[in-house]
Amino acid sequence: xxxxxxxxxxxxxxxxxxxxxxxxxxxxxxxxxxxxxxxxxxxxxxxxxxxxxxxxxxxxxxxxxxxxxxxxxxxxxxxxxxxxxxxxxxxxxxxxxxxxxxxxxxxxxxxxxxxxxxxxxxxxxxxxxxxxxxxxxxxxxxxxxxxxxxxxxxxxxxxxxxxxxxxxxxxxxxxxxxxxxxxxxxxxxxxxxxxxxxxxxxxxxxxxxxxxxxxxxxxxxxxxxxxxxxxxxxxxxxxxxxxxxxxxxxxxxxxxxxxxxxxxxxxxxxxxxxxxxxxxxxxxxxx
Numbered sequence: 001x002x003x004x005x006x007x008x009x010x011x012x013x014x015x016x017x018x019x020x021x022x023x024x025x026x027x028x029x030x031x032x033x034x035x036x037x038x039x040x041x042x043x044x045x046x047x048x049x050x051x052x053x054x055x056x057x058x059x060x061x062x063x064x065x066x067x068x069x070x071x072x073x074x075x076x077x078x079x080x081x082x083x084x085x086x087x088x089x090x091x092x093x094x095x096x097x098x099x100x101x102x103x104x105x106x107x108x109x110x111x112x113x114x115x116x117x118x119x120x121x122x123x124x125x126x127x128x129x130x131x132x133x134x135x136x137x138x139x140x141x142x143x144x145x146x147x148x149x150x151x152x153x154x155x156x157x158x159x160x161x162x163x164x165x166x167x168x169x170x171x172x173x174x175x176x177x178x179x180x181x182x183x184x185x186x187x188x189x190x191x192x193x194x195x196x197x198x199x200x201x202x203x204x205x206x207x208x209x210x211x212x213x214x215x216x217x218x219x220x221x222x223x224x225x226x227x228x229x230x231x232x233x234x235x236x237x238x239x240x241x242x243x244x245x246x247x248x249x250x251x252x253x254x255x256x257x258x259x260x261x262x263x264x265x266x267x268x269x270x271x272x273x274x275x276x277x278x279x280x281x282x283x284x285x286x287x
Contacts, residue, residue: 085108093266098129100261113142116145130168141275143212144161144177175211178217210231234251236252
């Protein structure tokens with residue numbers, strides 16, 4: 001028996017053991033004086049295989065090749081992680097000079113599309129901000145401020161949001177902003193159901209969705225199983241790192257930032273995921 005066949009038979013035995021592998025996890029951390037973050041990304045899903053018996057000889061070369069392909073497919077995609085600076089804005093920032101904003105070093109903007117359940121609740125500056133930000137070469141996402149206190153109301157909010165954003169292509173997620181005073185008394189079960197109702201409605205329409213709130217609310221008022229379904233954009237100010245217990249794709253670290261091209265204060269954000277890449281990879285951009 002030659003060397004190649006011996007190696008192949010050994011590899012075959014390795015495949016049997018390797019078949020027990022379910023998924024590969026990687027952790028990515030950004031560390032500096034300003035922020036500390038760890039994001040965990042699933043890079044391979046569990047697979048179920050049907051095992052059949054046969055008296056035919058095993059083609060060890062084919063098994064070996066298949067195993068190598070599995071290993072290659074399980075390698076982490078480092079393109080999924082990148083650090084970027086961003087802002088989130090609404091009509092409260094008034095007129096924005098987006099070209100100046102771009103030249104100041106802003107990579108992305110999450111723009112408020114509106115709030116509530118009615119079409120007239122579109123943010124007064126949404127369409128202008130989207131068009132001018134894109135013209136300036138800034139990657140864009142959108143957020144929807146929620147007043148929903150039931151899952152049914154959350155679905156209506158999602159449908160209204162869709163009517164307002166449907167003509168745009170996005171490089172960053174559509175974000176469900178849940179933080180209103182009217183929602184703080186609700187049970188964890190209700191809050192979680194509201195989040196899933198809004199997010200699943202837009203997911204079904206082809207959007208990459210995310211969840212926004214402040215750290216303590218996310219820690220105490222949302223089921224872990226719900227948090228694990230969506231990317232999280234966490235708000236926590238004047239700290240070296242958010243106190244949120246889970247993984248997050250974006251961090252809003254101040255509400256009193258300054259950016260050239262915007263008068264007054266503005267929210268500043270860090271993004272740790274390469275959302276334009278992810279949305280292109282999974283064809284999730286609203287179209």
